[in-house]
């Protein structure tokens with residue numbers, strides 16, 4: 093968290109998905125959120141979480157935004173926006189151009205759209221798999237809401253990803269780790285610097 097904030101990350105994500113190697117407990121999330129509050133937008137990353145779970149995160153961690161990384165319908169985002177009073181982001185998996193069409197339904201309610209890679213077939217995780225897709229699919233995409241690119245980004249390729257896709261925002265997880273689930277401060281700094289300079 094310190095490395096991300098020092099480097100000037102605009103958003104920081106806290107993972108609430110028990111199967112993920114990046115999963116954090118509520119108490120750890122509270123401490124991390126306190127470090128970030130007012131310095132970067134705090135994003136709670138969730139996967140098909142029920143409204144009670146979302147409320148608990150809202151009460152204890154008080155994120156600025158909730159990221160929905162499962163098969164949540166637009167109605168679930170709309171309900172969370174009203175009930176939790178946070179901004180909402182929908183992650184959509186992309187493999188080919190047709191996959192971008194779903195963003196039209198979600199952008200009515202979502203504050204942000206995250207275009208992530210499709211997980212490998214044998215993966216237990218819907219995100220954080222370190223796999224990429226054709227970045228040029230996002231070139232000239234005209235969407236009424238802001239969007240991010242993620243999937244297989246790292247300090248070495250993020251500049252090319254930004255130039256090829258034309259996106260203004262990127263997200264990363266495994267590409268700034270030294271081992272699965274273990275973030276690396278130097279890689280975080282290098283990633284943010286490369287993204288901002290591109």
Ligand SMILES: O=C(O)c1ccccc1NCC(=O)[C@H](O)[C@H](O)COP(=O)(O)O
Pocket residue numbers: 107109112113114137138139161183206208217218219220221222223242243244245263264265266267
């Ligand atoms: O990172 C995870 O472990 C994860 C697990 C379940 C749902 C979402 C998850 N990550 C959310 C993200 O937004 C990642 O940053 C995104 O999928 C990119 O991951 P990576 O390809 O490893 O950079």
